[in-house]
Amino acid sequence: MSSTKDIDALIEMMAKLPGLGPRSARRAVLHMIKKRALLMIPLSDTLQNVAATARECLNCGNIGTSDVCDICTSHKRANGEICVVEDVADLWAMERSGVFKGRYHVLGGTLSALDAVGPEELRIPKLMTRIADEHITEVILALNATIDGQTTAHYIAGELETRGVAVTSLAQGVPIGGELDYLDDGTISAALKARKAL
Amino acid sequence: MSSTKDIDALIEMMAKLPGLGPRSARRAVLHMIKKRALLMIPLSDTLQNVAATARECLNCGNIGTSDVCDICTSHKRANGEICVVEDVADLWAMERSGVFKGRYHVLGGTLSALDAVGPEELRIPKLMTRIADEHITEVILALNATIDGQTTAHYIAGELETRGVAVTSLAQGVPIGGELDYLDDGTISAALKARKAL
Incomplete structure (x- = not known):
């Protein structure tokens, strides 16, 4: 490879991102070098900022820039509903739909005997505390259908x-x-089992 | 989206990279936030370094960290052969195969009447100068089969x-x-047309 040390290191790091392999990492790096001022330098700066400020919400596990995230501090979202998700990505997906008006609880994974993941590893005790503290009336389990x-x-x-x-869970059926x-x-x-009268 | 301004900006920038869309950009950003010290901060630093040092070789168009790239300055590579490629990615692909021992010339694209790309836009005049200056005996056209x-x-x-x-070109046929x-x-x-006796 004719590129020098830093460029090689950059390709190697980019290739570690999910969804990118060595080939797409090389393409991405060449693209960034061509768009240095518009993309590469702002990206570097923003990475630095996010690395310095991003943190997990101590209450729900969402990622934000303060100790307790915007959703947990918003009184509008305290409607007695809490939506339990596996990962922050799932929380973001729920928020994009814009339908759910309550709060969230991010487990950070799923129980797994094989990987020795028990309730304590999953923020489940914290969920129990929150149910009492935040006067929760409905827990919506939005876990993956795995x-x-x-x-x-x-x-x-x-x-x-x-x-x-x-305790409710998301409906399963034919996607729109x-x-x-x-x-x-x-x-x-x-x-078919959950069919409805028209 | 519950993530705050910088995180959103980071996702938007990552989504501009070739091979990544909004969904994979979100996954990549969450992955980086989880691997802050190991991946996010080094990536930011390396991006900064490469943005400051990477430049096009004035001779061949390869990307390196000096005005004239390592291949163009190496006397070992002055074997009278020059390999003409469309893009730096193609040069890197040739170098990975490790078979070609000569020098390169990166055109930076292809001629295109529709996009008004003529020979002057493509470093073709520079190729002609190099053929005389560097005592080239063979030009290998390794352009894409488009x-x-x-x-x-x-x-x-x-x-x-x-x-x-x-003037030669890469053989066309069944990939290994x-x-x-x-x-x-x-x-x-x-x-079939280029078939060979066994």
């Missing part, structure tokens, strides 16, 4: 049984715009 | 007709490990 996600959802639902809160021919059998089966 | 790439190759071959240098069933008709046809 085996680990559903195992975690069942565990949390079991823990909440005696707490006097409603989805074509039956492209859906897997499990989704079709779930959609 | 219509624009092949048009550019034909134009350069025409310009070189009277210069007394050999390639399966006929997955190849397009043009490649099979080219491979």
